[in-house]
Amino acid sequence: MGAPVLTAAAMRAAEQAAIASGVPEYDLMERAGATAAEIVWRAGGSRDTLVLCGPGNNGGDGFVIARILRAKGVPVRVAALGESGTASSLRARARWDGPVEALHQAKPAAQLVDALFGTGLTRGLADAVAASLERLVGRANHSYAVDLPSGVETDSGRLLSPVPRFGVCIALGALKPAHLLYPAADRFERLVSVDIGIAPSSPLHSLAPPHLDAPASDAHKYSRGLVAVIGGGMAGAGLLASRAAARSGAGAVRRIVPDADGRGPDAIITSAAMKVADVAKALEDKRLSAVLAGPGLGRDDGAWERLEAVLESEHRLVLDADALTLLADKGPDQLPAGAILTPHEGEFARLFGDVPGSKIDKALAAAQRSRCVLVYKGADTVIAAPDGKAAVASRGSFWLSTAGTGDVLAGLAAGRFAVTGDPFRAACEAVWLHGEAARQAGAAFIADDLIERLPAAIARRL
Ligand SMILES: NC(=O)C1=CN([C@@H]2O[C@H](COP(=O)(O)OP(=O)(O)OC[C@H]3O[C@@H](n4cnc5c(N)ncnc54)[C@H](OP(=O)(O)O)[C@@H]3O)[C@@H](O)[C@H]2O)[C@@H](O)CC1
Numbered sequence: 001m002g003a004p005v006l007t008a009a010a011m012r013a014a015e016q017a018a019i020a021s022g023v024p025e026y027d028l029m030e031r032a033g034a035t036a037a038e039i040v041w042r043a044g045g046s047r048d049t050l051v052l053c054g055p056g057n058n059g060g061d062g063f064v065i066a067r068i069l070r071a072k073g074v075p076v077r078v079a080a081l082g083e084s085g086t087a088s089s090l091r092a093r094a095r096w097d098g099p100v101e102a103l104h105q106a107k108p109a110a111q112l113v114d115a116l117f118g119t120g121l122t123r124g125l126a127d128a129v130a131a132s133l134e135r136l137v138g139r140a141n142h143s144y145a146v147d148l149p150s151g152v153e154t155d156s157g158r159l160l161s162p163v164p165r166f167g168v169c170i171a172l173g174a175l176k177p178a179h180l181l182y183p184a185a186d187r188f189e190r191l192v193s194v195d196i197g198i199a200p201s202s203p204l205h206s207l208a209p210p211h212l213d214a215p216a217s218d219a220h221k222y223s224r225g226l227v228a229v230i231g232g233g234m235a236g237a238g239l240l241a242s243r244a245a246a247r248s249g250a251g252a253v254r255r256i257v258p259d260a261d262g263r264g265p266d267a268i269i270t271s272a273a274m275k276v277a278d279v280a281k282a283l284e285d286k287r288l289s290a291v292l293a294g295p296g297l298g299r300d301d302g303a304w305e306r307l308e309a310v311l312e313s314e315h316r317l318v319l320d321a322d323a324l325t326l327l328a329d330k331g332p333d334q335l336p337a338g339a340i341l342t343p344h345e346g347e348f349a350r351l352f353g354d355v356p357g358s359k360i361d362k363a364l365a366a367a368q369r370s371r372c373v374l375v376y377k378g379a380d381t382v383i384a385a386p387d388g389k390a391a392v393a394s395r396g397s398f399w400l401s402t403a404g405t406g407d408v409l410a411g412l413a414a415g416r417f418a419v420t421g422d423p424f425r426a427a428c429e430a431v432w433l434h435g436e437a438a439r440q441a442g443a444a445f446i447a448d449d450l451i452e453r454l455p456a457a458i459a460r461r462l
């Protein structure tokens with residue numbers, strides 16, 4: 001499992017649990033401030049520093065940071081937004097024995113620490129405050145956001161007012177959704193998560209590198225998983241998916257297509273299934289461990305009939321692309337429980353409509369409603385299971401925004417589903433391997449390049 005991700009409310013509950021177990025709230029603030037100060041000091045030594053402090057506990061952290069940096073000999077100034085309004089922040093402010101400037105009058109410094117707002121932000125910053133923050137971050141050579149960049153909504157990652165881009169974001173105690181969801185996740189270059197002595201637990205995690213197994217000594221192609229990819233008119237997309245499935249660690253891949261076109265590597269068996277009855281017959285093979293439908297399937301009546309045969313087959317299913325569009329048209333109630341669905345934003349909206357909440361909330365609601373594992377794709381990808389657990393993959397390569405990468409992901413998901421038999425685990429493994437293949441491929445790659453990188457990505461996790 002990756003690092004736990006806590007909403008603002010879950011974070012408050014974790015904080016309350018720590019307080020109930022005997023750790024005073026102010027001790028948490030001192031720990032948070034000391035840990036953040038250590039990070040700033042290690043990177044910046046005695047650079048001229050300006051700390052911006054807000055009215056709540058985020059601001060309290062800022063006063064602790066300022067005090068500790070100053071004690072280390074760092075030239076520190078503090079600029080505050082109004083008075084401190086919580087018991088702990090008042091205490092932290094009282095221990096700062098330097099002057100406090102008004103935010104709008106503060107002069108820039110080489111190093112800027114933003115402790116204006118954290119998880120308690122309830123609305124966008126006033127224009128003048130947002131402008132001061134933008135000006136001071138823009139003039140600093142090094143900038144740090146304490147817990148969150150001020151202006152981002154903790155649970156959704158939305159920007160409630162303009163937010164400048166920071167060098168480092170120091171997540172206190174646990175990750176929050178805004179550390180992983182865009183656009184907030186793009187408001188800092190580097191994310192550091194620090195322990196402040198609370199024990200966060202959550203059904204929501206950042207996506208962790210998977211632990212994969214090499215085949216056992218008695219493995220054979222069927223025991224390792226036989227994948228069928230149901231193709232249609234657009235052979236290329238189905239081929240990309242088939243080739244990704246073939247390099248996913250599964251034992252064998254069959255392409256079931258209208259015409260035996262002779263394309264693809266020799267290791268992939270292509271069977272011609274002209275009629276729906278032929279598709280249904282091909283799906284009668286009990287050795288099939290997972291079936292993928294969608295990439296290149298088409299959207300005409302013939303495609304729908306082939307998809308119906310897939311839905312009736314009772315295999316483990318991965319549904320992507322055209323399959324999702326067809327299901328959105330024909331009625332999402334026909335979504336087969338237990339499948340993996342891999343919609344991008346448009347497909348998600350067509351299938352489930354306007355679901356309220358953050359991207360994580362939307363994915364979880366859709367998973368619950370469909371009783372499927374959702375891989376809600378994008379620059380941030382949310383993998384959600386019907387039982388309420390979710391993983392968020394973020395901060396990967398933006399070069400993945402190119403044709404065919406979705407087909408590769410779908411093929412990978414089918415392959416890993418065939419190997420593991422567990423849809424959530426398979427989806428997490430597929431998303432991680434996809435991201436790792438992109439990382440290895442570097443820049444300006446095409447979807448085919450990702451497939452070539454999959455064996456090395458898998459080898460890293462054995
Ligand atoms: N959880 C933990 O374990 C620990 C948490 N810690 C730290 O506490 C932080 C959370 O602190 P917090 O709850 O006091 O909220 P915070 O972000 O400081 O702001 C709230 C204040 O701002 C106000 N306000 C809101 N929006 C506004 C706006 N647009 N413009 C102007 N004002 C606005 C709001 O008042 P309101 O007007 O909404 O009534 C309230 O006064 C967290 O991020 C972390 O840094 C650590 O110290 C230790 C352990």
Ligand SMILES: [K+]
Nearest residue numbers: 114117146148
């Ligand atoms: K902040």
